[in-house]
Amino acid sequence: MTDFEAIKLLREHRRKLSRLPAGSLVRFRASPPxxxxxxxxxxxxxxxxxxxxxxxxxxxxxxxxQAVAAVSDLFIAEGERDDISD
Structure with missing residues (x-):
């Protein structure tokens, strides 16, 4: 396994561990700011x-x-994208 293959494998594994990767659009559920x-x-x-x-x-x-939010208080909202070009 080359270094690049190892890095790719580790990145894929890290993505699986992260429930909400950077850039995920989310909505607050239980305790919003x-x-x-x-x-x-x-x-x-x-x-x-x-x-x-x-x-x-x-x-x-x-x-x-910015706020720190519990993962359990968030849900992914990427399917609800509106046109925000106003």
């Missing part, structure tokens, strides 16, 4: 651990904020 605005959607900032992730979201003042 207190200042969550009208748009209940966020995007995972870094590769997710098994229990918590850093999520970038929009607050009440329409400003991007």
């Amino acid at each position: 207190e200042d969550l605005g009208r748009c209940n959607i966020g995007i995972v900032q870094r590769d997710a651990a098994l229990s918590a992730v850093v999520v970038l979201y929009i607050d009440c003042d329409n400003q991007p904020q």
Whole structure:
């Protein structure tokens, strides 16, 4: 096995361990941030651990904020993409 093959195999394995990989669009379920605005959607900032992730979201003042959220409080929302080109 070459180094490149090993790296590819390890990356695939890491992806399987991460329930919410970086870039996943998510919605808050049980305990959203207190200042969550009208748009209940966020995007995972870094590769997710098994229990918590850093999520970038929009607050009440329409400003991007970061929060740490439990993976169990999120669900993937990629199938609900709207046209956001407004």
